[in-house]
Amino acid sequence: MPVQSPAPVAGTAPQKAAPASPTAQARPPVVTKRGGGFYKDDGPGENPPADMDAIPDAEPHAEPLLASANRPYNALGQTYVPLQQVQPYSKRGVASWYGRRFNGKPTSSGEPYDMYAMTAAHPTLPIPSYVRVTNLANDKSVIVRVNDRGPFHSSRIIDLSYTAAWKLGYVERGSAEVMVEAIVPDEMDMVLASSSRKPARKAPAPVQTAKAEPAASGKSAGGVEAPTPTSNAVPVAAAVSPVAVAAATVPSPAATGSIYLQLGAFATKAHADSFRDYVVGELKWLTQGVSSQFGGDKYRLHLGPFLSVEEAREVAGKIAQAIKLRPFLVMR
Structure with a gap:
């Protein structure tokens, strides 16, 4: 101590x-x-x-x-x-x-x-x-x-x-x-x-x-x-781990189609693409697309869009149970 x-x-x-x-x-x-x-x-x-x-x-x-x-x-x-x-x-x-x-x-x-x-x-x-x-x-x-x-x-x-x-x-x-x-x-x-x-x-x-x-x-x-x-x-937090993805403050619901789940942030596109393939391979039940968004010197994987915050939270919970990944809500 x-x-x-x-x-x-x-x-x-x-x-x-x-x-x-x-x-x-x-x-x-x-x-x-x-x-x-x-x-x-x-x-x-x-x-x-x-x-x-x-x-x-x-x-x-x-x-x-x-x-x-x-x-x-x-x-x-x-x-x-x-x-x-x-x-x-x-x-x-x-x-x-x-x-x-x-x-x-x-x-x-x-x-x-x-x-x-x-x-x-x-x-x-x-x-x-x-x-x-x-x-x-x-x-x-x-x-x-x-x-x-x-x-x-x-x-x-x-x-x-x-x-x-x-x-x-x-x-x-x-x-x-x-x-x-x-x-x-x-x-x-x-x-x-x-x-x-x-x-x-x-x-x-x-x-x-x-x-x-x-x-x-x-x-x-x-x-x-x-x-x-x-x-x-x-x-502000800038790095993310695949088995321990930090969640962020959730803004108020935005317009339809602007709600996503962030799955991770990566220093290179190769890492982002590799992790995207892992997620898609493990979660074949996903109906939303996974895209890579570059900004602030990182490639961020976003899942969505979702029609509501509630829908996104429900999917986030299922992901956490399936592969122990904790995504968080983002608005675009």
């Missing part, structure tokens, strides 16, 4: 680990090496759950923000101004994790830190809020609940719980390059409880292209080394 700043305030209980499934994998090995940056005596616990892959992601839902946990604060000589509302946010950078040294201690939300729950620490995102974190090296994604402050190091942007880092595949390395995307209220009803479930047939991965903001200087205060953003300016 990075340096505490806002006064602890009682909040909702953090999500607990699910019991091991009958087909649980072998108990994860305990990582003992310090390469990767364990802070002091931090590291994994001696008795982790038998099947951490079975621990569900955090399930996004509307929660009141904690005033005391979202006040401006100072840590290690740096002033941070947390966001006062959940809003679009996307940033690419390096994630770390924190473990046994902080397990059971109060987080900035006032809840005890549970290294086996799906939580995270962030310098400025609202507490509590939810983010999707994607490991850009292997395209694995998890959804975590932000309930703590930190990290406070210029080379890190988020500190994940031990389990979240395990599921993203970087526990032994200590850190990984990730994309962090906020989950806004309008998309919560379209987010699956677990983003780690895979489609029956692997889809080609869109290329993540969002650029990181320059980070302020700082020093790690807990967990594995950690980062700071430069301000509370928030860039």
Whole structure:
């Protein structure tokens, strides 16, 4: 747990680990090496759950923000101004994790830190809020609940719980390059409880292209080394994953024929075409066409048009059940 700043305030209980499934994998090995940056005596616990892959992601839902946990604060000589509302946010950078040294201690939300729950620490995102974190090296994604402050190091942007880092595949390395995307209220009803479930047939991965903001200087205060953003300016999400497509704020219904579902955004036309072929091959029941729209240096796959927002939402739900893809509504 990075340096505490806002006064602890009682909040909702953090999500607990699910019991091991009958087909649980072998108990994860305990990582003992310090390469990767364990802070002091931090590291994994001696008795982790038998099947951490079975621990569900955090399930996004509307929660009141904690005033005391979202006040401006100072840590290690740096002033941070947390966001006062959940809003679009996307940033690419390096994630770390924190473990046994902080397990059971109060987080900035006032809840005890549970290294086996799906939580995270962030310098400025609202507490509590939810983010999707994607490991850009292997395209694995998890959804975590932000309930703590930190990290406070210029080379890190988020500190994940031990389990979240395990599921993203970087526990032994200590850190990984990730994309962090906020989950806004309008998309919560379209987010699956677990983003780690895979489609029956692997889809080609869109290329993540969002650029990181320059980070302020700082020093790690807990967990594995950690980062700071430069301000509370928030860039809009710009990259999409095929198994974890972020939903967007839904505008009011527009004129007939202008409603589409966005299936993904890609850096190259080849990636867009490949993913389009995957979707069409898996969802042979689709009656709407899938087209590629270029703009803002990305190729966006749009399904439609639909006659109403309700019709589009119904199709989006069927797609989510069929291939675990979460499209979102767009107006053209």
